[in-house]
Amino acid sequence: MDVTPGLGKRLQLRIKSHFQPEQSRDQLCVIIPNLPVQKEMEDYLRDRGIKIIRVMSPNSYVAKANTQSIxxxxxxxxVHWVGEIPWNMxxxxxxxxxxxxxxxxxAAAHICPVEEGKVLIILYDKDDKAKVQSELQTEGLAIERYDxxxxxxxxxxxxxxxxVDIANMPEVSFMQAPRLIKASLETSVIVGMIDCGFEIDHAAFMGRSPYPVLxxxxxxxxxxGVPDDVWNDNSLGHGTHVAGIMLSRWHNVNLDGMAPRTGGDDDHRFRVVRCGRDTGDPVILYNVDLAMNTLAADNGALAINCSWGANDNTGSDYISVLADAYVWDNQQIYVVAAGNSGTAAGSINSPASAKNVIAVGS
Known part of the structure; x- marks a missing residue:
């Protein structure tokens, strides 16, 4: 994508084709500022007639503005760059x-089947519904429904x-093949966890009929410690707690984890990477980047839990960028705690602030 300072080439062409000084129309564009995305920057843009549609991690806005404002x-x-996302992205x-x-x-079609013959066309701005609907019908598409x-x-x-013509519509954010989600109790999905350790001998994981030993x-x-010394949790006990929420198997409706059948045979193990130490501050995790790399190299875990974070909300710090890359390159799913900093803007920590992970908060 062309992000050299200034005005993107595609947006330049679109402005030239529509621009009439007496009829300055709104254009949808992507803005990359020279400052981090934050409330002050948003106020600065709004004061200049820019309507912000959404914030895109790590540091950009989707916005609307009239031609003269752009x-x-x-x-x-x-402002570093104003332009459009190319169709192939x-x-x-x-x-x-x-x-x-x-x-x-x-493509990772093997992970989840798709609905043949259908496409989900997602808009940046819901206000563009009527315009896009008309253009889709002109392209010969049959609209089944609008969400x-x-x-x-x-x-x-x-x-x-x-x-390509549809993806080139500036109002279109993404075109996706709708996935078919199959509910299942099978144990074929391997899950992973990066945490301070894990007590695999804890009674919560010993198995109760009909659930097997983990x-x-x-x-x-x-x-x-030694590389295979992973089954000890540090004094915090955080990893065992998190694994219990995920996978404990007491065969009791009040105590079973969310997925008690997972990790129930020798071929479908629960992947754990220990980053916590027994000495020093038990809250600190070490070498998280090595942990991510380990799970990527193992190529086993599809869904990886990270119930921790660092005080960085930009989405562009090292760990966030690393998580984005592993999700993108390896088709893994990272589920990350949003943090304990409240509900204010900018309170989501790293790597929950990464663009490709699932951030979870309550």
Missing amino acids: LKLHEDPL KIDPVLAEKFSLPRLQK KKIGAFLCQGCDSDNA YGRGWNVSGE
């Missing part, structure tokens, strides 16, 4: 593979001839 904005010293790799289009990553909660059309009739495979990257 032409002024790209010369603003606090807005198409699901599964769709790109199906339509034989260039794609930026390998007003997320601002998306479920359509049929998308193919290799019209997919099988574990683990690594110790804390820098303390």
Whole structure:
């Protein structure tokens, strides 16, 4: 994507084709500021006639502004770049593979089946519904329904001839092949955890009919003890607590974890990476980057839990960028605690502030 300072080439062409001084129309654009995304920057943009649609991690805005405001904005010293997301970053790799289009990553259709013949077209701004609906019908798509909660059309009739034209619509945020979700009690999904350790011999994991004993495979990257010394939790006991929420198997409706069947045989083990030490501050985790790399190299765990975080809300710190890369490259799912800093803007910690992870808070 062209992010050299100034005005993006695609947006320049669109402005030139529409611009009439007496009729300055709104344009949808992406803004990358020179300052971190924060309330002061948002107020600064709004004061200049910019309507912010959404914030995109790690440091950009989707916004609407009239043509004259955009032409002024790209010369603003606090703004690095104003432009559009290219079409090939807005198409699901599964769709790109199906339509034989260039794609930026390998499709992962094997993880979850998709609804054949259908496409979910997600908008940046719900206010553009009528305009996009008309353009989709012009492209020959049959609209099955509109989801007003997320601002998306479920359509049929998308193919290799019209997919790029649709993705090139500035109002379209993403085109996705709808996944088919299958509810199952099977144990074939391998889950992982990065934490301060894990007491695998705890009674909560010994198994109660019909749930089996929990099988574990683990690594110790804390820098303390031997590499296979992973089954000891430090004095905090945090890892055992978290694993209990996930996988405990007491065969009691009040005590079972969320997925008590997972990790129930020798081939489908629970992956654990220990980052906590027995000496020093029990709250500190060490070498989290090595832990992520270990689970990526093992290529076993699909869903990885991280109930911890660091005080950085930019989404561009080292651990957040690393998590984004592993999710993107390895088709893993990182579920990360949002933090304990409250509900105010900017209170989500790293790596929950990364763009490709699932942040969880209450």
